[in-house]
Amino acid sequence: MVLQLGNLPPKQDVPLLALGIEGSANKVGVGLVRYTPSRTGGDGEGTYEILANPRKTYVTPPGVGFLPRQTAQHHQQHITALVRLALKQAGVGAADVSVICFTKGPGMGGPLCACAVCARTLSQLWGKPLMAVNHCVGHIEMGRVATNCKxxxxxxxxxxxxxxxxxxxxxxxxxxxxxxxxxxxxxxxxxxxxxxxxxxxxxxxxxxxxxxxxxxxxxxxxxxxxxxxxxxxxxxxxxxxxxxxxxxxxxxxxxxxxxxxxxxxxxxxxxxxxxxxxxxxxxxxxxxxxxxxxxxxxxxxxxxxxxxxxxxxxxxxCIDNGAMIAQAGLFEFQQGMSTPIADTTCTQRFRTDAVEVVWRP
Known part of the structure; x- marks a missing residue:
């Protein structure tokens, strides 16, 4: 996808690969988004390409909703396999990843924490920076890129x-x-x-x-x-x-x-x-x-x-996916931002308007 949305020129206008982990509700997903700068450089209009975006859905019997504990257990069972699958589908390795993005909130506490733990673990194992992402902003940025809405x-x-x-x-x-x-x-x-x-x-x-x-x-x-x-x-x-x-x-x-x-x-x-x-x-x-x-x-x-x-x-x-978290996290990371591991807690009521959107003019 070629993004032409009038974004601020990235401070990090270099090739980047973001891994995104989403699991705020009954879907757990892992996405990989690659940024390639334009040939002119510095104009912020490079190419964003989704390399992989697998996910799993926790489905309950008819008439039954999904509860936080069982949903978190579902995510814990599938998240590692999804990370491996995403890397395999993209044809990349852990060394190629530039930043690990995860959903900070809003969402259900148990599922959010399960995915945040995975993100923190991968960050320490691979030596990669972390980026906490607002779930709602992730949806918006994926929509703007996918539909080219300015x-x-x-x-x-x-x-x-x-x-x-x-x-x-x-x-x-x-x-x-x-x-x-x-x-x-x-x-x-x-x-x-x-x-x-x-x-x-x-x-x-x-x-x-x-x-x-x-x-x-x-x-x-x-x-x-x-x-x-x-x-x-x-x-x-x-x-x-x-x-x-x-x-x-x-x-x-x-x-x-x-x-x-x-x-x-x-x-x-x-x-x-x-x-x-x-x-x-x-x-x-x-x-x-x-x-x-x-x-x-x-x-x-x-x-x-x-x-x-x-x-x-x-x-x-439209449905929750890891690529949308990778996309929004990549925008923030390109502006020189990252999340210290001490601040990688989850917030169930993380308001959309609480995020400073530094990547838009």
Whole structure:
């Protein structure tokens, strides 16, 4: 991928190879990203290439969520093999790695710590510097590179996060967010009510079932200024699901269809407000829920009416992966930054706007 985003020229404008470790939720991944400077040098417009990006997903039985302890054990079982696999796929060795990046947060404590321990161990074994990365910023930077979006309004939607973000004054500012549960968590919990499979993900199975929906059921629509609320809507549809399914007045597909339409309409509304406020015409959708084709279509309809475009991705880069951590960590490392091993703790509530984005002008 050739990055032409108007980034600050790297202080380290030399060939670099970053290894990224991601494991903030039920997916654990290891990615390798290589930076090759442009021939002119010093302009910050070199080539970023993803050499490997394997991952493993912890899948629980239908109707059951994933708990921190079991998820951490899953990551511990697979992380070493994933590191070896990534190096093998990339055709490189430990000596070729320039920096080891890992997710500091936000996320689940146990899984985060399991991956941080791996990163610290590799750093000491290989004698490589460490870079702690914000999970949300990782999603954004991977999205900007993969879609070549220069300065978009970002809709970040995942199992643990729902935020509308835009870059301003050196940070990714949050213009709107959920005031209770995240949209991915809402979808997952409703999938449990219906007994849907967790393979490959509850949200994906809701999306597929919603395609068969024919009857729209009116649900609570809760937008408060630039923020949204999903917990009341979830409680309502859980009760509605049990009652209407028992009566036979609707189908599970109708409920999934109605839930998606309502949730996504709320997100489109607050995203449009952010576009108007920031004067931007591009929207980048990131996070696991960002793979949803219906969400992408609804957002595209709104953005095209405003004369703009939507930058969206598939599961390759939307879903948690190691390459996104390597990419964001590489940007920081190129600006001369690194994380002392004493500061490589994990922070479950690591805000997106807490990161100073030194690699953007």
């Amino acid at each position: 300065d978009p309004v970002v809709l970040y939607v995942s199992g643990g996060n729902t935020q509308v973000i835009s870059f301003a004054m050196g940070r990714y500012r949050i213009f709107g967010e959920t005031i209770d549960i995240a949209i991915g968590n809402c979808l997952d919990r409703f999938a449990r009510v219906l007994g849907l499979s967790n393979d490959p993900s509850p949200g994906y199975n809701i999306e597929q079932l919603a395609l068969q929906g024919k009857v729209f059921i009116e649900l609570p629509y809760i937008v408060k200024g630039m923020d949204v609320s999903f917990s009341g809507l979830l409680s309502f549809i859980e009760k509605e699901a049990r009652q209407q399914l028992e009566k036979g007045t609707c189908t599970a597909a109708d409920l999934c269809y109605s839930l998606q339409e309502t949730l996504f309409a709320m997100l489109v509304e607050i995203t449009e407000r952010a576009m108007a406020h920031c004067g931007q015409d591009t929207v980048l959708i990131v996070g696991g829920v960002g793979c949803n084709k219906r969400l992408q279509a609804m957002m595209d309809c709104m953005v095209r009416q405003r004369g703009g475009r939507v930058c969206a991705m598939d599961h390759t880069y």
